[in-house]
Ligand SMILES: *[C@@H]1O[C@H](CO)[C@@H](O)[C@H](O)[C@H]1NC(C)=O
């Protein structure tokens with residue numbers, strides 16, 4: 001990024017785009033949005049409006065246009081927090097030109113699977129030109145690129161106290177593309193249920209930060225909220241309460257909402273561990289179910305329970321489950337996450353089909369079990385994901401296109417790519433957004449002292465600066481960086497429900513989004529500066545709040561109103 005002058009930043013006229021575009025210049029001319037502004041879409045060639053394969057393209061572009069009007073006029077904000085107190089920062093009537101139209105130019109056809117893209121299918125780049133005479137053009141190869149161009153455009157505009165909408169930044173030239181193709185958030189809807197409006201709000205904020213994958217960790221040990229048409233008993237008995245279920249239609253609505261804004265929604269069925277909730281309807285399939293009180297020998301958290309590892313009944317159950325949910329999910333995603341984290345070998349001591357915790361006994365059974373799952377996912381033409389333990393701890397051989405999701409360390413990322421697999425990052429010391437809120441377990445008087453001050457396993461809370469300092473390529477050999485697809489911020493939900501979801505995720509997930517879109521290093525190869533990121537992130541927070549998201553504040557107005565007075569002095 002080239003700032004037009006240091007003044008632009010420190011006098012509170014920050015060109016506050018988030019995530020930061022790759023190439024960006026701006027000026028100091030004022031432009032106003034005409035109340036009757038028109039956004040015109042033009043596809044070059046025979047695709048686009050009216051052609052056969054373009055139903056989704058039209059849906060994406062029309063929605064992007066509507067969102068742009070809505071953001072500019074209804075979800076904007078007066079940026080007083082970013083200017084010295086009582087300063088005369090707003091442009092005066094009569095200064096500057098009006099923007100009466102915006103031209104969108106799509107220069108290539110969308111891929112046929114634009115609603116369920118795989119890595120590499122969609123060109124997400126765009127160019128934006130906003131001349132001082134009010135001429136605005138966004139050019140992109142895909143409808144998603146146009147959406148991103150419009151998203152960036154809205155961040156150039158502010159609400160005036162007189163009610164009008166203006167930008168103090170013309171002329172603007174931007175050309176932009178993401179560093180990583182996989183920019184996601186993992187949402188756990190088992191430990192606590194997330195109502196649809198909250199999931200929509202999450203997707204909206206993700207799209208506004210140019211994130212493109214929602215990993216829906218839809219089931220786990222504690223509850224099974226997913227309705228499965230061939231086995232209604234799973235949710236009827238496994239949900240926490242009758243009204244906390246996702247119907248087939250609910251799932252489709254979430255996937256569609258995401259696909260329209262470039263956020264592909266894919267599901268994780270975590271197994272064979274993290275499946276205790278199946279025991280509420282199928283007790284014979286689960287080993288070590290809710291073993292108490294010494295649960296910690298058999299699982300990472302209560303209730304314990306693993307699908308039995310060597311059981312024909314479990315295999316039939318999986319066959320039937322996958323035959324129902326794969327066709328349900330597949331029209332709107334190319335991915336299926338097969339889980340595989342935190343399998344506790346001791347659970348199989350209590351598994352009547354195994355009765356062993358020896359890895360020599362268990363490893364071949366796990367290979368066979370995962371082969372079964374992989375076969376069904378591959379037969380459906382989908383790409384499987386697994387957690388790193390399946391590859392790095394269990395030494396499984398898997399289809400070469402399997403995406404391996406790491407979480408335990410940077411060394412895991414290097415180990416995964418060294419084995420030739422594609423990796424997602426999300427080191428729990430940086431990108432687990434649920435960490436640092438203290439233990440959710442209770443302690444008896446007899447051992448409470450030993451756990452004081454009751455920190456959780458991944459404390460402390462990972463603040464935005466820490467999340468922002470994480471480089472997905474740290475420790476990855478230069479010849480393997482292409483195998484790091486990107487990563488995800490994680491929202492495990494022992495202590496996160498719809499009441500605190502927004503503020504738990506935002507704005508820290510925005511810090512993650514910028515690492516994934518713009519890269520962890522700046523154009524000089526240096527760590528990105530907190531000094532320039534902080535006011536931009538504060539502004540993104542205000543824009544999220546204007547969208548109805550209860551994102552947490554980054555700094556108090558004293559800091560954002562006037563330059564770098566809240567910086568720690570350089571020594
Ligand atoms: C802004 O900060 C500068 C010092 O960096 C100071 O001289 C000036 O008075 C401040 N202005 C306001 C309005 O606080």
Ligand SMILES: *[C@@H]1O[C@H](CO)[C@@H](O)[C@H](O)[C@H]1NC(C)=O
Nearest residue numbers: 022023125174175176177178
């Ligand atoms: C940014 O500008 C450089 C230099 O002109 C160019 O090589 C690069 O392709 C541009 N990047 C994008 C994403 O447009």
Ligand SMILES: *[C@@H]1O[C@H](CO)[C@@H](O)[C@H](O)[C@H]1NC(C)=O
Nearest residue numbers: 297344345346349356357358
């Ligand atoms: C395996 O089980 C035995 C009891 O049968 C136990 O003593 C041992 O600690 C277990 N191994 C692990 C690694 O937990």
Ligand SMILES: *[C@@H]1O[C@H](CO)[C@@H](O)[C@H](O)[C@H]1NC(C)=O
Nearest residue numbers: 359360362363392393394395
């Ligand atoms: C995987 O391989 C490592 C290294 O050879 C070994 O220590 C470990 O026990 C193996 N895991 C299993 C489940 O067999």
Ligand SMILES: *[C@@H]1O[C@H](CO)[C@@H](O)[C@H](O)[C@H]1NC(C)=O
Nearest residue numbers: 468469470471474526527528
């Ligand atoms: C850049 O960030 C990394 C990761 O946080 C850190 O280890 C390193 O010391 C930083 N480099 C500088 C020059 O600050």
Ligand SMILES: *[C@@H]1O[C@H](CO)[C@@H](O)[C@H](O)[C@H]1NC(C)=O
Nearest residue numbers: 417418420477478479480483
């Ligand atoms: C990267 O280079 C190392 C060392 O030369 C080599 O062992 C490894 O196979 C290479 N990896 C890839 C993916 O080419």
